[in-house]
Amino acid sequence: MNPNRAEGVLLGLACGDALGRPVEFDSPEQIADEHGTLTDMVGFGTWNQPAGTLTDDTEQALCIASSVAEHGSFDPADVAERFRTWYESEPFDVGVMTRRSLEALDRGAAWDEAGQSVWEDSPEGQNAGNGSVMRCPPLTIPLRNEPERLVEASKQSSQITHADPRCTWGCAALNLTIAGYLTDREAPLQWALDRIRSDAPDELVDALDPIAAGETPDSLSTSGYVVDTLQTALHDAIAADSASDAIVTAVNRGGDADTIGAVAGAVAGARFGAVDLDREWLVAIDETEAMRSLAIALV
Numbered sequence: 001m002n003p004n005r006a007e008g009v010l011l012g013l014a015c016g017d018a019l020g021r022p023v024e025f026d027s028p029e030q031i032a033d034e035h036g037t038l039t040d041m042v043g044f045g046t047w048n049q050p051a052g053t054l055t056d057d058t059e060q061a062l063c064i065a066s067s068v069a070e071h072g073s074f075d076p077a078d079v080a081e082r083f084r085t086w087y088e089s090e091p092f093d094v095g096v097m098t099r100r101s102l103e104a105l106d107r108g109a110a111w112d113e114a115g116q117s118v119w120e121d122s123p124e125g126q127n128a129g130n131g132s133v134m135r136c137p138p139l140t141i142p143l144r145n146e147p148e149r150l151v152e153a154s155k156q157s158s159q160i161t162h163a164d165p166r167c168t169w170g171c172a173a174l175n176l177t178i179a180g181y182l183t184d185r186e187a188p189l190q191w192a193l194d195r196i197r198s199d200a201p202d203e204l205v206d207a208l209d210p211i212a213a214g215e216t217p218d219s220l221s222t223s224g225y226v227v228d229t230l231q232t233a234l235h236d237a238i239a240a241d242s243a244s245d246a247i248v249t250a251v252n253r254g255g256d257a258d259t260i261g262a263v264a265g266a267v268a269g270a271r272f273g274a275v276d277l278d279r280e281w282l283v284a285i286d287e288t289e290a291m292r293s294l295a296i297a298l299v
Contacts, residue, residue, distance in 0.1 A: 004273040006295040012269020016261030017057040020251040028254045041284040052284030057134040057262040065138035069297040074153040080111035095131035101161035119163040128166045130229035132158035136171040137266035140178040141298035169200035181270040207231045222255025237267035243276040
C-alpha cells in the first residue's frame with residue numbers, strides 16, 4: 001500500500017484532534033464569533049494549551065500504535081498497561097468511562113474486566129461514549145487485509161474501557177471503513193456495514209446506513225455519544241473534497257470538536273493521504289515526524 005495513506009490515518013487523526021482541542025465544548029456560533037471559520041491551529045481556548053497540542057484522543061491512539069509496532073501484533077493486555085501508564089502521567093483530559101476503567105485496571109482488574117464492570121455500573125446515557133472510537137484507527141494499518149482479525153481487535157481495543165456493544169461494534173465499523181479506503185474498496189462504509197450488520201446493534205447500523213447511501217440526516221449531532229460521533233464524522237469524511245476540508249467541517253461544528261475532528265481526520269486521511277493535510281497543521285504538531293515513522297512501522 002501507499003505509505004502516504006497509512007501516514008494519513010495517524011496524522012489525520014492528530015490534526016483533527018489538535019485543531020478541535022481549543023474549541024471543544026464551544027457551539028458553532030461561539031467558534032464563528034471568535035474565529036470565523038477555524039482553519040488554523042490556535043493556542044489556549046479549552047484546556048488552555050499551546051497551538052498544536054494533542055489530547056487523549058491521539059495519545060491513546062499512539063499507545064495502541066506503539067504497542068502493535070513493538071510486538072508485531074495486537075495485544076490487548078499490553079495496550080491496557082500502556083493506557084494505565086499514560087493515565088499515571090496525569091494527562092489534562094481523560095474521559096469519564098476511560099478514567100473509571102483505568103482506575104479499575106490500577107486496582108488489578110484484567111483488561112477484559114475493567115471496562116465491562118464500568119459499563120455494567122453506568123446508566124443509559126452515560127455508558128456509550130466515543131472514547132474508544134477516537135483511538136482505534138491505528139489498528140487498520142497492519143490489519144487492513146484481514147477484516148475478521150480487524151473486527152476482533154477493534155472490539156477488544158474498545159472493551160478495555162468501553163464495553164457497550166455500540167462502542168465495540170462502532171470501533172469495528174470505523175476501522176473496517178478505514179481499511180476499505182486503505183485497500184481501495186468501492187464504497188468502504190457500505191462494505192463495512194454489510195460485514196457487521198447481522199451482529200452489530202441496530203441503533204448503530206441504522207444511523208450509518210444513510211451515510212453509506214450518500215444521504216445527509218436532518219441533523220448531525222456533536223455530542224460525545226458514540227453513535228452520534230460516528231454518524232457525523234463519517235458523513236464529513238465521506239462528503240469532503242479533501243482531508244483538510246473534512247477536518248475543518250467537523251471541527252467547526254463544535255461540541256466534542258476534537259474527537260469528531262479526530263475520527264473524521266483518520267477516515268479522510270486514509271481516503272486522501274497525508275499529503276492532502278494542511279502543511280501548517282503538521283508543522284504545528286511536535287509529534288508529526290514520530291507519527292510518520294510509526295505509520296511506516298505499522299505498514
